[in-house]
Amino acid sequence: MDSTALDQFEASRGRLASLAYRLLGSAADAEDAVQDTFLRWQAADRERIGVPEAWLTKVVTNLCLDRLRSARARHERAAGAWLPEPLLEGxxxxxxxxxxxxxxxxxxxxxxxxxxxxxxxxxxxxLREAFSYAHAEIAGILDITESASQQHVHRARRRVAAQRRGGGEVDTASARRIVEEFLVAAASGHTERLVALLTADVTAVSDGAGLARRLLRYTTRERVASFVRAGFKPTAAKRRMAGGSPALHVALVNGSPAVVAVIEGRVVGAVAFEVSDGKVASLYGLAAAGRLARLNEAWRQHAPDAPIISAW
Structure with a gap:
């Protein structure tokens, strides 16, 4: 491959990776899709490709669709044990x-x-919401009509909006203060204060550190508060399992405030929050080691703020 073709691909690599991540919810799978796209670019008759960016976008999108439709992916997601792979701010x-x-x-x-x-x-x-593609462009990428693209986007927006618990854009600094207050209440055992910080329709989801076959789900403020209190209550067994006593930091994960548990520079868990009207609307607990690989890599290169709790 000549240097011009390589430069063309590298100029698109970051955008392709972020597109694939949004489609697959997995950084590792997104990297695989981008690598497969590169191999196809390498083998393509590039003189016949008029707009490289459009060609690459179409290829990576359809590779991701193939992965989403695969029997393995359907089984993993249907089994109820799937959560996105978290990414650190930056x-x-x-x-x-x-x-x-x-x-x-x-x-x-x-x-x-x-x-x-x-x-x-x-x-x-x-393609429409995150990358602002026109419906005509989406139709070309997905091999559908422009009208079908409009219908798919409209239906997706409606379905996502119907299930959203947040109330639109949230000030990051305010959300961080709420999470800090929540963390202090959870660590102190003040369940009543925890309940007061939760919305009436709050939900919590946890991967159970990868030990459960299905995700753990909780609803109602009282059940979520009890789950959180139990999760943040230090015990000798938890310290043994984690390999020590973690420090608890507040950081941004996937654009949302999160508590990140760290032992000697190693991330052992994260809880991401969705905040609405000054209260916590949903929580996502992530502690399965395989789900934290990229977050761990980023944390090692990160200069975190001082922990809210220095020893759990």
Whole structure:
């Protein structure tokens, strides 16, 4: 491959990766899709490709659709054990964040909700909301009509909006203060204060550190508060399992405030929050080691703020 072709691909690599991540919810799978796209670019008759960016976008999108439609992916997602792979603020795979729609499309809440869309709905929604493609362009990428693109995007927007618990754009500093207050209340055992910080329709989802076959789900303020209190209550067994006593930091994960548990520079868990009207509307607990690989890599290169709790 000549240097011009390589430069053309590298100029698109970041955008392709952030598109693939939004479609697949997995950084590792997104990297595989981008690598497969590169191999196809390498083998293509590039003299016949008029617009390389459009060609590459079409290839990576359809590779992601193939993955979403695969028997393995359907089984993993249907088994109820799937959650998105979390990314730390500043990770280039988070991609464009200039508009509210772009920022929202990469939150754990929306990535999880997009699991309820068909693969083509998900692709049309991401291409339109996160990357501002025109419907004519989306139609060309997905091999559908322009009218079908409009219908897919409209249906996806409606389905995502119907399930959203947040109330639109949230000030990051305010959300961080709420999470800090929540963390202090959870660590102190003040369940009543925890309940007061939760919305009436709050939900919590946890991967159970990968030990459960299905995700753990909780509803009602009292049940969520009890789950959180139990999760943040230090015990000798938890310290043994984690390999020590973690420090608890507040950081941004997928654009949302999160508590990140760290032992000697190693991330052992994260809880991401969605905040609405000054209260916590949803929580996502992530502690399965395989789900934290990229977050761990980014944390090692990160200069975190001082922990809210220095020893759990």
């Amino acid at each position: 990770d280039p795979m988070l991609g464009p964040a200039d508009t509210f729609e772009q920022r929202e499309s990469v939150t754990l809440a929306v990535l999880t909700l997009m699991e309820r869309l068909s693969p083509v709905e998900r692709a049309a929604y991401v």
